[in-house]
Amino acid sequence: MLRTIDLRGRLAAGTRLDYATVVPRAVFDVAAAVEVVRPICDDVATRGAIALAEYSERFDHVVPPSFRVPAAALAAALDGLDPDVRAAFEESTRRRRLVSEAELGERAVDVQVAPGAQVTQRMIPVRRVGLYVPGGLAPLASSVIMNVVPAQVAGVQSIAVASPPQREFGGLPHPSILALCHLLGVEEVYAVGGAQAVAMFGYGVPGLCPRVDLVTGPGNIYVVAAKRLLKGRVGIDSEAGTTEIAVLADSSADPVHVAADLVSQAEHDPMAAAVLVTDAPDLAAAVERELQEQVDVTKHADRVRTALGGQQSAVILVDDVEQGLEVVDAYAAEHLEIQTRDAAAVAARVRNAGAIFVGPWSPVSLGDYSAGSTHVLPTAGCACHSSGLNVKSFLKAVHVVSYTEDALAAVARHVEVFADAENLPAHGAAVSRRFPRGAGTVR
Template sequence: MRTIDLRGRELSPADMLAAVPRATQARAEALETAARIVEDVRTGGEAALRAQADKFDRVSGHAIRVPVTHIEDAVAALTPEIRTALEEAIRRVRQASAAQVPDTRVTQIGDGALITQRWQPVNRVGVYIPGGKAVYPSSVIMNVVPAQVAGVQQIALASPPQHDQDGRIHPVILAAAGLLGVTEVYAMGGAGAIGAFAHGVADLDLDPVDVVSGPGNNYVASAKRAVAGVVGTDSEAGATEILVVADRTADARLIAADLVSQAEHDEQASAVLVTDDEALAERVTVEVDRIAASTMHAERVAVSLAGPQSAIVLVDDRAMATAFSNAYAPEHLELHLEDAPEASSAFTSAGAVFVGDQTPVSLGDYMAGSNHVLPTGGQARYAPGLGAYTFLRPQQVISYDHAALAAVRDGVVALANTEVLPAHGEAIEARFQADEQGTTTL
C-alpha cells in the first residue's frame, strides 16, 4: 500500500478526495453495456435472458423459474452449523430492522384539522443476489428481512445460474431464500436480472416489481441507473470500501486484518487507513504485507491494495482525520481510537460506523444485526444503507371538517388568486355555497 502524507497542508474536501480517488473507470464503461442488456430483456424477454446466460454464465437449457423442490432440497442439504448461523443472522437482522419502521403519527393542526403521517410498504420487491467471485447467502438475509419487516407482500429473488451447479443457483443462496419463505426465485444474473425485475417477463410469469434491491458488480449498479424512474432502487452499490481512522493506541495487526478482509472482495475494493501516528502507519504496512501474502485470495488482494483507491493517509491530528473521513464518506468506517465511543458522533458521513477494535466490518457483514448493503462511492454523504425504510413510502392523509376548512378559506383563495389559479379557490368556495344560500352543510 502506498502512503500519502497530507500533514502540514490546508486542504479542502475536494483536495482530500483527490488524494485517494475511487476506481471509477470500470463503472463508466459499464453504463452503456448495462443499458443495452436491460433493453434486450425488455424487448426479448426469456429469449434474451437465455442468450445472456449462455454468454456470461456458460449455462443453457436451465430452469429460469426455480422449482420449489430445488429450494426445499437446498434447505434440507444445509449442515447444522450453517443453518444455525443463518437462522441467528436472520433473527438479529429482523430485530434491528424492526426499529426502522416509523410509527404512524397524527398531528392536529387545529380543531377538526388532522394530518396523519403513515408509512406504506410497496407491494412487490425484486432482490438481486450476486454469484460471481463469492457466494452471498448473507445478502439474501440483508435484503429479504427488511422487506418482510416493512410489510412487503411479494418478494422475488434472482441470482445467476452456476455452470458448476448444472445451471442452478448456488444451493446455499437457495437455502437462505427457503429459510425466509421466499419461493419466487429466478436463475438469472447481472444487468439482465435487473431489467427483468423492472419490466417483467411474461413468458416466465414474472411481473414487474416496485423496488429493486441488492448488491452486484458495476453492470448491476449501472442497470439500476438504467431502470431508475421505472422502478425504485436502492443505492448503486459499487466496489466495497473500508476506511479506518486510528490513533497511537491502535493494534496494527487488527487494522491490517480488516483492510485485507475488504480487499478480498474485489480488485477494485478500496482499503484506506487514516492516522496521525506515523509509527502506527509503518507497523500497519508491515502487517498488511504479511497478512495479504498468506491469505487465500492473495492475488486479488494484492491488486486492490496496490490500486490508487487504497492508501495509508497521514494527517496532522484528529480534526483532520475526521474531516478526511467525512469528505470521503466511506461505505464502512472503523474507529480504532482510544475514545472511539465518544468520538463516533463527529463522523457524520459513512454507510455504517464500527466503533472500537472489537467491532470489525466482517461482523457487520454477517452477525451484527445491522445491514451490510451500504452506499459506496461517496453516496454516504446523502444516502442511507438498505433498511426497512427502503421498502416504505411516506404518505400524508389529510382530514378537515367543514369548520376547519372555513378557518383557512380566505387564505387558500387569496393564495390561489395570487398564483393565477382561480379554479383552486373556486373549489374551496363551492363548499360554502350552500351555507351562503341558507342551507346547512353537514
C-alpha cells in the first residue's frame, strides 16, 4: 500500500542525498489556485452579500436564509448536543486554555539598557480576527477550539467565525461547530465557506461583516490561496495545506500503533501524506500487513487507500535512527511521532516539526482534539521556519522607547556617527539639535 524508498547503504556508497527532495510530498500548487480565487475575492469586495449568495449556491449548493447565524440557532445547537460530546468539547477546551494561558507569559518586558534608558516590549492583542473552520469532508469542530481559545486568552476583543453552510442543516454550518461557538461565547458566526469567506473577512461586507485585522484557521487549497492573496491587506497565520504525518520508528515500535496513526491522518483527505521513516525492515513489513487489515475495516477506506497509495506517502528505509533524524528534519512534517527507544531523547534533537508526539502513548489524534496543544500547524515543509497557531499568533509585539535627556546625551554621538556612516545626516541632526552645541557627545 505504501511505496518504499530505500536509503540504506547509499551514504556509505558515496551518494550525496538531499533529504528534502527524497521524501515525497503532495502537489499543492497554491500559486495556481490564487488565480482561481482572485476573481472571487474581487467580486466579494465589489458586490458583497450578492456575490456571497452566488458563490454559496455554486460551491455549497445552498444559500443560507441569513449569512450571519442567528443567536437562536447557536443556542439550539448547544441544547441539542449529545452530553458525551459536550463533555469531550469542554475537556478539550479546558486543556487548550490551560496551555494557552501558559503560552501567554508576560504581557510586558522592561529592559533598562543604561541609566534612564528603557525599552519596554508590550504584547498587544489584535483588535478583530476572522477564524475559519472547515466543513468539507469532515466538519472540524475541533478547529473552533484551536482558533477561539488562544484568541480569547490573548485578549482579542472581536472574534468572528466562518464555516461553510451545509445543505442538510438548512444552510447552517454543522451543528457541532455552532454548538462549540456558543459554548465558547462566540456569537458572531457566518455560514460562509471557501475563498469567499476569506474575502468577506479581508474586505468586509457592508451591513453584514466588518473587516478583520487577522484571518486564521486551516482550509482547502482555495482557502489557503485566498489567504495568500489577501496577505498584507490582513494578517494571516499561515498557509496550512493538506495534513501530514511522519513517524520515526525503530524495531521497538508497535506496528499496530504505527499503522493506526498513519490511517488516522490519511482519513482526513485523499491528498493527506503518511510517511514512515525506519531502520527496521521487519517493522515496515509488519506495518504494511497492519495497514491492509486496518484500512479494510475503517469507515473511509477508499479515501485512506488513495492517500496511502499516493505519491505523497511512503516508507523510508534508513541505516539508523541518526539518519532517520536527518530525514525527518529535512521533511519538517506537520505532525511527527517518535516511536523509538529513548523517544524523549530522540525527540529533543528534532529541530523541524509542527508538533512532536513522543512515545507510544502520544498519538497525533490526541493532539487533534484533547492534548491541550494546537492542531493548526505548518505543512509542506514550513515547520522549518513557522510555528503552529498559538496565543502569540494573536499578539503584536510593540517596543515602547523611553529615554531621559541624560540617557539620550550619553548615546547621542553614537547615533550621529551611525547616521553619517549610512549617509543619513538628518537622522543624526534629529539628536544633535536637541542639545546646545558641543553637548551630548561621546568622546
